[in-house]
Amino acid sequence: MLQAQRNQYNEVNTKVQKLKDMVSELNRLHANNEPMFVHYKLDTRARIEHFFAQSWVETWAGQLRLAESISKENANKNYNKYGNRPNTDDGYNFRGRGLLHITGRGSIEQGRNEGYTGFNQRVTNPLYGDLQNRDFVNNANDRDSLANNGLEALLAGVYVWKTLISRETRTHLYDIANAQDSISPTPTGVANIPNLSNNLRLISQRINGGNNGLSNRQDSLNHIRTQRIFDEFE
Known part of the structure; x- marks a missing residue:
């Protein structure tokens, strides 16, 4: 029992440290004294709300599981795309x-x-600091650090946030987050989602490749806004 409590305590401490590392990076000043959260396009309330609403769901409802839980067989079978080499x-x-x-x-x-x-x-x-000599293509340990290191987990998320473009609107996700929002009809094949944000729908479909977990993503965004977590941002 005592060992289980120690393990749980260590796990919580590890997660807290990862979060602290993320916050430190977001607040770090670039050479021109611009905070990194500006460079990362997380500089408005709408942008940071959408970014972390997606992150909450992607990491298993805030459990901070930063690596996808999937078997080698299923991953190799289902991910025969995204630039992966066949066989x-x-x-x-x-x-x-x-x-x-x-x-x-x-x-x-x-x-x-x-x-x-x-x-x-x-x-x-x-x-990005001390990552110049890393090789995330050929080094398995470097790739694993994207889940084991808070700073690198954030940078991986920021890369997705800054580079992916909506297939529907052909605009960046961070620009969608900032755009005037509207209520979207629930996509076909998905249980009705009251007051579904159209911006959230567009961002979710690009990040996740479809409508999987769309209701959870809307719930996450609603929670962030109801709790006024990022109200200090304009």
Whole structure:
């Protein structure tokens, strides 16, 4: 019993430290004295609310599970896309990690949209501090650190946030978050979601590739707003 309590205590401490590391990075000043949260497009209340509403669901309802729980067999079978090479273990090796579960060899290596470098090249830029000598393409330990290290989990999430573009509107997710919102009809095949945010629907469909968990994502956004967690942002 005592050992179980110690394990739980250590697990909570680990999660708290990861969160502290994320907050420190967001508040860190760039060379031009601009806070990093501005550079990461988390500089308005709407943007940060949507970002963390998605993060809450992606990491298993706030449990901060920063790596996708999936077997090697299922990952290799189901993730035969996202730039993964056929007949390899890329599906499993590049399974979702980080706050928004960056997924696929293509995201890490080449980038998911025209004009955007892959995460590996982007994050090893000196702007991000001490990650210049990391190799998230070829080094399994480096990839695992996207789930084990709070700073790197945040950077993986920010990469998704800054580079993905809605297939419906062809605009960046952070611009969708800032746009005037409206009530969206619930997508076909999904149980009715009262007052579904159209902005949330667009962001969710791009991050998750469909409507899976859409109701949970709306609930998460509602909770953040009801609790006024980010009201200090304008």
